[in-house]
Amino acid sequence: MTKGEREKSNADLEKVTDHVEEADSESLRKSVGAVLNFASKKEVKATNVKIAADDVHFLINELNLDKKEAENLLKQHNGDLLQVVKQLVDPSNN
Template sequence: MMRLKTLLLSPIFQMDAEEHESERPKKPSTHDERGAADLERVTDYVEEKELSVGLDALTAVSGTAGDASAESKAQKEIQLLKVKVKPEDVEFICNELEVSKAVAERRLKENQGDVYKALVELIG
């Protein structure tokens, strides 16, 4: 028993105890320090809240912009479906510029069936 007491009172064990105490987070001791810690927690919460509100607004704006662009793309596709192109014009562009039939047909439709404009667009 005596041996255990001397062992516990040795400088090595005392240093370990001091290290463990220093690792613990210190609690604010004065009223001002506690107030500063409370203020820090409040400002962190407010900043988090502001960020989440900003993110929600950004998502809402980008979502409506995406809907508008998708709608305009759909309108453009509908207009392109209405344009009739001649099969010989598609074949001509495919042979001369060595592009796929889909590309040739798309360019012709975008240029309302005008072969010259489609060729210029594909070359340039």
């Protein structure tokens, strides 16, 4: 392979990797946007859920969560303490 062929080959390879990097970046941007959009919708939905003060205190005292985190988890699980504990014990079982 001559020096000119090597340079052309390297330039072609660079074009391909640039294209792949741009495609990956766009895909990543779309994925992150979808996750953030889903999370904000879930948060808005969760604000209308009533939660028991005893359940919040249980999560704070027994599982060492802070108050805001305990409240958010309960809201995300429609106030169901058992579901929150199950998620915390085994997150893969969502």
